[in-house]
Amino acid sequence: MRSAHARAKDPVCGMSVDPTSAEVADHGGRRHYFCSSVCAEIFRADPDPWAEPMEHAHGEATGAEAGTAHAGH
Numbered sequence: 102m103r104s105a106h107a108r109a110k111d112p113v114c115g116m117s118v119d120p121t122s123a124e125v126a127d128h129g130g131r132r133h134y135f136c137s138s139v140c141a142e143i144f145r146a147d148p149d150p151w152a153e154p155m156e157h158a159h160g161e162a163t164g165a166e167a168g169t170a171h172a173g174h
């Protein structure tokens with residue numbers, strides 16, 4: 102059975118999720134959808150890194166790797 106609904110993207114793990122059954126969290130005036138309550142809780146705990154547009158995900162790297170990746174910044 103195929104759904105005609107557009108898929109939403111879980112910003113935490115990157116999975117496609119069904120908005121009609123996904124976990125949701127509102128942040129910054131937008132609604133975000135998650136594959137599970139686990140991802141939703143991760144997002145709610147610290148929404149800002151996940152709410153950034155994926156194309157310019159600046160704070161994605163954590164720990165030592167961030168230093169080398171943004172050496173010129």
Ligand SMILES: [Zn+2]
Nearest residue numbers: 111114136140
């Ligand atoms: Zn997820």
